[in-house]
Amino acid sequence: MSPCPLHHPRLFDLLRRNFLSLDTCYRLADGRVTRRHYLDSAASTLALGCARAVADELLQHYANTHSTLHFSARIASRAYDWAHGQALKFVRADPDRYTAFFAGSGCTAPLNRLARVLAAQRPERSVALVSLMEHHANDLPHRKHAGRVVPIPLTGAAPALGTVDLTVLERLLEQHRGRVNYVAVSAASNVTGIINPVHDIAALAHAHGAWVVVDASQHLAHAPLPISDTGALERELDAVAFSGHKLYAPGSPGGAIVRRTLLEGGEPDEVGGGMVEEVHPSDYRVTARFPDREEAGTPNLLGAVQLGAALNALQRVGMERIHAAEQTLLRRLLAELASVPGARIYGGFDLERTPRLGTVAFNLDGLEHGLVAAVLNDYHNVAVRNGCFCAHPYVRELLKPELWELDLDPDAGDAAAMLKPWQGMVRASLGLYTVDEDIDALLAGIRDLLARSDDYRALYVIDADGDFHHRTFHAPAETLFDPEMALDRALARLSATGGVL
Ligand SMILES: Cc1ncc(COP(=O)(O)O)c(C=O)c1O
Structure with a gap:
């Protein structure tokens, strides 16, 4: 008999693979079609399949939580209460003294x-x-x-602020x-x-x-x-x-x-x-x-219940376990990135002295953060974020020594435009689904870029916002996903099944 999923000894491994879109592939600038390496979890994480399944199942009973009497309304209200309870439990807050x-x-x-x-x-x-x-x-x-x-x-002190x-x-x-x-x-x-x-x-x-x-x-x-x-x-x-x-x-x-x-x-x-x-x-x-x-x-009933389910699933695995696994990947990423000539990691990165979670911001000497992020995406299918991450004061403080080195006259008319490509970083961030292969892809991409940086630079133009665009390779978002075409496909399925979902 297979073990009950609630106590599955390998629940951690099962969950890590239970994310929607782990197999998403894109065609790259060199024509290869490869799997996306999603290292942008600090922006948004991918969807946990089992949590999504709970929300989908709830849809069978969907109703407004402000209705009270009918079956579906009672189910909706109870599920919504449960989601609040999961949030309180997750941080071990006393429900008599705290509210979520x-x-x-x-x-x-x-x-x-x-x-x-x-x-x-x-x-x-x-x-x-x-x-x-x-x-x-x-x-x-x-x-x-x-x-x-x-x-x-x-x-x-910058760049090793704590x-x-x-x-x-x-x-x-x-x-x-x-x-x-x-x-x-x-x-x-x-x-x-x-x-x-x-x-x-x-x-x-x-x-x-x-x-x-x-x-x-x-x-x-x-x-x-x-x-x-x-x-x-x-x-x-x-x-x-x-x-x-x-x-x-x-x-x-x-x-x-x-x-x-x-x-x-x-x-x-x-x-x-x-x-x-x-x-x-x-x-x-x-x-x-x-x-x-x-x-x-x-x-937002469905969203809250999906979130409650994700919190519950994480608790079943145990956040200590999840943390330990991420730290292993993080140590590897920090150590290997630190050994890349010209790589500068921001924030103290001796984990014993300055504990961190799985987010690493870096720059490569002489290369604009926008160029690095573009090449990682276009040639290596590595999704990272670049820029100031909606934390301008902190990023500027971390970058201070480098920006000083640029020796720009801050009063010059074009100072802001000249500064833009250098005022930012590249950020790689991990999630429960991140595997060594994703870190490999990032590091390989960085090494490849450093080895051929002039060739890559020649392939790109920079716009007024400091973003880099490939001269010949274009992959417009609507050619990768178009909501209207997705609806067409859904309607085609509908007509094929005679309206049965
Ligand atoms: C530390 C931190 N605080 C706040 C926010 C804002 O969160 P949201 O955009 O989900 O409202 C973010 C989003 O990136 C964040 O990373």
Whole structure:
């Protein structure tokens, strides 16, 4: 008898291969058709098949969660509650003291919400301390809604910057004593993968009456992140935001796990159907129930349930196991990349001193990041991201020594255009499905490019945005996938089967 899938000893291996699109192939500039090596998981991860299957099965019962009586409505509401429960469980948050809510299509929505709500909760505390490492999503909302944002510097020196500097953080908390509303920090960087000591940060913040808002969108899929590392209350994170599309559930919402007391009292930030007890022409009464009061309007039921299923599947494998496997690949990638002449890795990369997750940003001496990314794609089918990764202040800080070396006059009219191709990096990021073969392809592509960089450069033109375009090889997106043609195919299947799905 085959083992029950719930306890399959090889569940980890089964899941790693259960991603949709692992066999996607493209024709390359040299005419070869090869498998895509997807190393852009920090942007969005691929879809976990079993989680998608749960959402597809739910479609058989699809209904609105705000309907209550009929069979399908009850099924939908229960499944949606289950998804919230999975989020709380994933970080081991006490459901009596924390709530999980879904919003938007990634963590940008909950982070904006938190910035607005926390500012309204304690207007007398008008300072937010925000790390220099942040993605714009955990920076600009605080700039917009907190009275004043003070940046928290990082340890080390560029290009080997480290984590948030706890000594300086403590000094800033002292300096702004009684005025710091919260500290906002990412659990792991989307540029370097560097992990911040978020529980130490929480303890420091709490000792000064400040809350801590953690952007965990680059962390949750890669390593365990409990709400408190030791169980001590003072080390508990107050708010944890995340993106479902970075957790193997494309199409799912953003989410947040938040200490209830941060949301209680005031009126919820968004109002509408589903979050009120009674509405009269002159007034209305908001429900006290969580998460209902945080989720006005019809929710993204299917996405949330798909996300809940992905979280559940990851927990069955165990995040420690997933983390350990990724670290093995990461060590190899860092070691081999560091040995490539002319490769520069950003952020401290001694994993003992500066723990990181599976995201590596690098440049190759004398080669624009746009050229590197284009050649890796067009000739090696390696999908990486290049640019500043929506973390401009951090990337500029990491690049400072190199940009200085360029010796450009910042006041010259064309300085910005000349700087553009050099102001950025290439980023390779791993997911549960990444295998050695993907790392091989990346490293082979880099070595090939370095060996023939002049030949490759001659094949490309650069546009005003700093993007590189092949002179003769074009693969327009609509020739690779066209939604209307996909619909044509679906309709053809429909007519062939006489309308039976
Ligand atoms: C660290 C980090 N924070 C926030 C975001 C924004 O997430 P989303 O675009 O899903 O809202 C990203 C996305 O790349 C990210 O990497």
